[in-house]
Amino acid sequence: MFTGIVEEIGTVGEITFPDGPEADAVMTVEGPLAASDAVLGDSIAVDGVCLTVVRVEGGSFSVDVMPESLRRTALAALAPGSRVNVERAMPAHGRLGGHIVQGHVDGVGRLVSRDPGARWDDLVLSAPAGVLRYVAEKGSITLDGVSLTVTFVADTTFGVSLIPTTLAATTLGDLAVGDQVNIEVDVIAKYVERLLAGRVAPHKDAS
Template identity: 55%
Template sequence: MFTGIVEEVGEVREVVADADVVRLVISGPVVVADTRHGDSIAVNGVCLTAVDVTGTSFAVEMMPETLRRSSLAEVSTGSRVNLERAMSNGQRFGGHIMQGHVDGTESVISHTSGERTAEIRFTLSEGLARYVVEKGSIAVDGVSLTVASVEADSFTVALIPTTLADTNLAARGPGDRVNIEVDVLAKYVERLVSGYLPAAHAQEGGGRS
């Protein structure tokens, strides 16, 4: 589990493809400090396993499913990525519950900078739209954010100075693709109540002989 409070912005040092696996070596001295082989680290919101830890860097291996479902297939040497270690017992819960399981990707429509803040508007696909509500929680590239406004096919977040300084979102511009994880609580509620909805009963009844 993660909270969406990014601990540092790391840098991709190597990208190596080996058959159907892509290996990333990422510099991240803060998260590496107490990371061991097999520990989970969220990289741009994707929960990955540290397979090698050396000095101030760690390596992860991505399978085809990860590459299909996230924007990590697009990273290259020099890319800056948001990093967060898995939650530990007793720590403060500053963001919201996140699994590191990306639900999809969306693209930046606009990035409007203020004097010290910014607003970023993203596309919103039909499959994710029902989980996104105004003032609700959403994770963008692993950053826990509050939805400032939502339209049928887009949503906007407002970034405070700390978020701009401590994550890679300040550099996101129109066309950039980002990882999205919607609030897992919304997905569980939908699943639990689906059996009680009239449409669900109608479909079940229609399938009986």
């Protein structure tokens, strides 16, 4: 589990496709902090996607990226030199500084507009209808692995605000209009919907 509090900005190194370009990929990320205590099998979130460490070398770690992840996230658009948000899994004794983040991306959105403020930026993003249904004003959302608070929700878009720390410490500071973002909604919303959908209809008196 993650919290959406990015620990460092990593840089994508080599990307290989052992079984061909239509199959899985192995991606190497230069991230000295994450690599400092990583071991094989660890989970590390890269741009909000939970990935498994398969190799650690110096200040870099390598992860497997399954075809499902390439199809359903923006990881397929990464190239050597791309900057990515990196977060290690939260230890059991750690603080939940953001919100519960699984690293299971629900969909890909795009930046529609960016309005710079005195010290912060207001962003408007589009999202698929199947994702937007779970987004609530003042609720939590994860964009490229960053835990944020939703400022508004419209028919096809929603908004977030980025404080100076977020602008400086994550890749969202570089996000340009039209860029893709990985979106993970609050998992609690999905469980609530599932539970409500499974409710038994109230019994009606036949008399």
